Amino acid sequence: MNNRFKPGDLLLVIDVQKDFCPGGALAVEKGDEIIPVLNKWIKEALDSSIPVYASRDWHPRNSISFEEYGGPWPPHCIQDSDGASFHPDLELPDSVIKVTKGVRFDKDQNSAFDETGLAVHLRKEGFRRLWIGGLAEDVCVLATCLEGRLEKFDVLIIKDATRPVTRREGEKARKKMLEAGIQIIT
Numbered sequence: 001m002n003n004r005f006k007p008g009d010l011l012l013v014i015d016v017q018k019d020f021c022p023g024g025a026l027a028v029e030k031g032d033e034i035i036p037v038l039n040k041w042i043k044e045a046l047d048s049s050i051p052v053y054a055s056r057d058w059h060p061r062n063s064i065s066f067e068e069y070g071g072p073w074p075p076h077c078i079q080d081s082d083g084a085s086f087h088p089d090l091e092l093p094d095s096v097i098k099v100t101k102g103v104r105f106d107k108d109q110n111s112a113f114d115e116t117g118l119a120v121h122l123r124k125e126g127f128r129r130l131w132i133g134g135l136a137e138d139v140c141v142l143a144t145c146l147e148g149r150l151e152k153f154d155v156l157i158i159k160d161a162t163r164p165v166t167r168r169e170g171e172k173a174r175k176k177m178l179e180a181g182i183q184i185i186t
């Protein structure tokens with residue numbers, strides 16, 4: 001598919017969990033369509049010795065992210081629930097490193113960088129450039145991309161490997177990404 005990887009690259013897959021796919025508690029329309037695309041990227045990355053990290057939303061039952069507790073969302077990705085598991089069609093070999101977020105009681109964590117220690121870790125490991133896909137484009141993917149830029153990584157978003165909650169918010173998200181210097185790969 002591509003020979004675009006170079007040393008210092010990393011593939012970061014955001015929140016491809018059952019609850020964010022059709023049939024889930026907070027489903028993104030056609031969210032599951034990105035899975036075969038991501039599977040190709042994951043395979044290509046690992047074949048090219050490019051590490052793959054996968055984040056997951058992982059809320060306590062009484063998360064501040066949920067409407068009942070003052071947040072914007074219905075309950076989703078509750079720790080150890082079926083909906084919080086990675087989508088079964090997503091091919092994540094054991095070598096894939098998981099990043100867990102959304103566990104805090106005092107705030108939501110849309111970005112995989114938000115107080116997870118990920119940026120410090122990636123810098124220490126010598127990563128400079130991040131290829132990103134996952135769900136949802138206008139929420140956790142956007143937040144991760146923007147924070148990645150703030151942390152001085154080069155960020156590329158794989159357009160076919162992400163879907164927004166709504167088309168309009170997706171357009172707004174891509175505009176924000178371009179303004180932040182994020183490259184959109186089609």
Ligand SMILES: [Zn+2]
Nearest residue numbers: 057065077102
């Ligand atoms: Zn969440």
